[in-house]
Amino acid sequence: MAWGLGRTVAYEHPELRCTRVDVLADPSAFTQLAGELLADHDDDEVALRPGGRWIARIVSRPLPPPAAFPVRADATYLLTGGLGGLGLEAARWLVQAGARHLVLVGRSGVGSDAQIAAIAGLAEAGAQVVVERADIAEPAELARVLESMHLHLPPLAGIVHAAGVLHDGLVVDQDRERLRSVFAPKVRGAWNLHQATRDLPLEFFVLYSSASSLFGSPGQANYAAANAFVDALAVQRRAAGLPALAIHWGAFADVGLAAARADRGARLAERGMASLDPASSGPLLGRLLAAGELQLGVAAFDPARWLEYHPQIARSGLFARLREQIAETEPNPDLQAALTTATPLERARLCEQFLRDQVAQVLRLSPTQIDHDAPLKHHGVDSLMAIELKNRVHARLGVRLPVVSFLQGTTLRQLGRELGERWTEERLVEAMRDRGDTDEAADEWEVTRL
Numbered sequence: 326m327a328w329g330l331g332r333t334v335a336y337e338h339p340e341l342r343c344t345r346v347d348v349l350a351d352p353s354a355f356t357q358l359a360g361e362l363l364a365d366h367d368d369d370e371v372a373l374r375p376g377g378r379w380i381a382r383i384v385s386r387p388l389p390p391p392a393a394f395p396v397r398a399d400a401t402y403l404l405t406g407g408l409g410g411l412g413l414e415a416a417r418w419l420v421q422a423g424a425r426h427l428v429l430v431g432r433s434g435v436g437s438d439a440q441i442a443a444i445a446g447l448a449e450a451g452a453q454v455v456v457e458r459a460d461i462a463e464p465a466e467l468a469r470v471l472e473s474m475h476l477h478l479p480p481l482a483g484i485v486h487a488a489g490v491l492h493d494g495l496v497v498d499q500d501r502e503r504l505r506s507v508f509a510p511k512v513r514g515a516w517n518l519h520q521a522t523r524d525l526p527l528e529f530f531v532l533y534s535s536a537s538s539l540f541g542s543p544g545q546a547n548y549a550a551a552n553a554f555v556d557a558l559a560v561q562r563r564a565a566g567l568p569a570l571a572i573h574w575g576a577f578a579d580v581g582l583a584a585a586r587a588d589r590g591a592r593l594a595e596r597g598m599a600s601l602d603p604a605s606s607g608p609l610l611g612r613l614l615a616a617g618e619l620q621l622g623v624a625a626f627d628p629a630r631w632l633e634y635h636p637q638i639a640r641s642g643l644f645a646r647l648r649e650q651i652a653e654t655e656p657n658p659d660l661q662a663a664l665t666t667a668t669p670l671e672r673a674r675l676c677e678q679f680l681r682d683q684v685a686q687v688l689r690l691s692p693t694q695i696d697h698d699a700p701l702k703h704h705g706v707d708s709l710m711a712i713e714l715k716n717r718v719h720a721r722l723g724v725r726l727p728v729v730s731f732l733q734g735t736t737l738r739q740l741g742r743e744l745g746e747r748w749t750e751e752r753l754v755e756a757m758r759d760r761g762d763t764d765e766a767a768d769e770w771e772v773t774r775l
C-alpha cells in the first residue's frame with residue numbers, strides 16, 4: 326500500500342523526492358538503504374536484496390492476442406461490485422462465454438433501471454442470477470453469502486472482485502473516513518475474499534485494480550494505496566500457487582466510478598488517459614485470463630502527454646522505459662521527407678505501407694499477413710487497438726485520424742488514401758501559418774476538414 330501512496334506523493338509533493346525502497350529486515354541492509362536515499366539518481370523504486378539492486382520500470386506492450394477462456398456452465402461465479410458498471414460487463418462476458426450461475430454482490434442491491442435491464446438480459450441468455458446484498462468488508466456477511474451459495478448453487482469456480490468506492494482528496498487532506506471508506510471494499514474486502522476461499526479449487530480470482538496504483542494519481546492517494554494492496558495480494562496468491570489476476574484498468578467512459586464526475590473523463594483524456602469503452606472490459610478480461618497474466622495495466626494511455634502534463638514526475642525512473650519508447654516513436658523524418666516529395670498517388674501508397682506496419686505491430690502479425698483490401702476489423706482490430714493505432718499515427722506523422730476510421734469496415738487501402746490527404750492538408754495549414762496568414766484563416770481551414 327505504501328507504494329501506491331508513494332507513487333501519488335511523487336505528484337503532489339515532488340519537493341519530498343519520495344523514493345520507495347523495499348529492504349529486507351536485516352541490519353546490513355540499512356547501510357545500503359542510506360546509500361540509496363542519499364544517492365543522486367532518478368531511480369525512485371528500488372528493491373535491495375543480497376543478490377543485487379532491482380529497479381522498477383513501467384513498460385508498454387501489446388495486449389495478448391484474443392483467445393477463448395473456458396467458462397463452465399456447471400459452476401458458479403461470484404462478482405463483488407457485480408451490480409456496478411464494470412461488474413455487469415464482467416457478468417455479460419461470463420454468460421456469453423457459457424456461465425449459467427452468477428452471484429452479484431453489492432451493499433444496496435438492485436436499484437436502477439439499468440441494473441434491472443442488465444439482469445433481465447442475463448436471465449434471457451439462460452443464466453441464473455442471484456443478487457446478494459452484503460458488505461464484503463464484513464467477514465460475517467461474506468460468510469453468509471458463501472454459505473448460501475454452498476447450499477443452493479453449483480460449486481464456486483471463479484471470483485471477480487470489482488467492488489470499489491472513491492473518496493478523493495489530496496495527501497494532506499487524507500483522514501480516517503477517507504481511508505476507511507476506500508479501503509473497506511478494496512483492502513478488507515479483497516482480504517476477506519482471499520481468506521474465505523483460499524482452500525477452494527478456484528479457476529480464477531480476479532482483482533479489479535486501477536491505473537492509479539500503477540502510475541500514481543494526484544488527488545487519489547487513498548485509492549492508489551488501496552489498489553496497491555490488491556496488486557500485492559495477487560502477487561502473493563500466485564506465489565502461494567493460487568490463481569490471481571490484478572488488472573490496473575485505465576479510465577472507462579460512462580460507467581461507475583469514472584462517470585461520477587461529469588468532467589472527469591475529459592480532464593483525464595487531456596492529460597493522456599483517454600476513456601475505454603466499458604463493453605470492451607469483459608472480453609478483455611477473458612483475454613487476460615486466457616493468457617495467464619498476473620498483473621498488468623490496460624489503458625488508453627498516451628505517456629508523452631501524461632509526462633508533459635505532469636512534469637514533476639517526468640524524470641522518475643519508473644517512467645524511464647516509457648520515455649525511451651516515446652523517443653522511438655518521435656515523428657519519422659525519413660517518411661516525412663518521402664511524403665513531401667511524393668505525388669498524391671505515391672503518398673497514399675507510402676501511407677498505406679506505414680499503416681500496414683503499424684497494424685502488423687499492434688496485431689503482432691507479419692506485415693505480409695495483412696490484406697490491404699480487407700476491413701481492418703476482420704484482422705481483429707478492436708476499439709482499444711484503434712486508439713493505439715490513432716496514437717501511433719499521431720506520434721509519427723503528426724496527423725490525428727479519428728478512431729472510427731480504424732473500425733468502420735475501412736480497408737488499409739482506403740485508410741492510406743485518407744491519411745495521405747490529411748497529411749497534405751496538415752502541411753497546407755502549416756504553410757499558411759508560416760506564410761503569415763492569420764491563425765483564424767488557418768484554423769478555419771482546419772476546422773472545416775474535421
Ligand SMILES: NC(=O)c1ccc[n+]([C@@H]2O[C@H](COP(=O)([O-])OP(=O)(O)OC[C@H]3O[C@@H](n4cnc5c(N)ncnc54)[C@H](OP(=O)(O)O)[C@@H]3O)[C@@H](O)[C@H]2O)c1
Pocket residue numbers: 405406407408409410411412430431432433434459460461462486487488489490509510514533534535536573574575576577578580581582583584
Ligand atoms: N470505472 C472506471 O473507470 C474504473 C477505472 C479503473 C478501475 N476501476 C475499478 O473497477 C471496479 C468497478 O468499478 P465501476 O466503475 O464498475 O464502479 P461502480 O459502478 O461504482 O461499481 C462498484 C460497485 O462496488 C459495490 N461496492 C462498494 N463497496 C462495497 C462493499 N463494501 N461490499 C460490496 N459491494 C461494494 C458498489 O455497490 P454498493 O454501493 O451497492 O455496495 C458498486 O456497485 C472498481 O474496483 C474500480 O476501482 C474502475
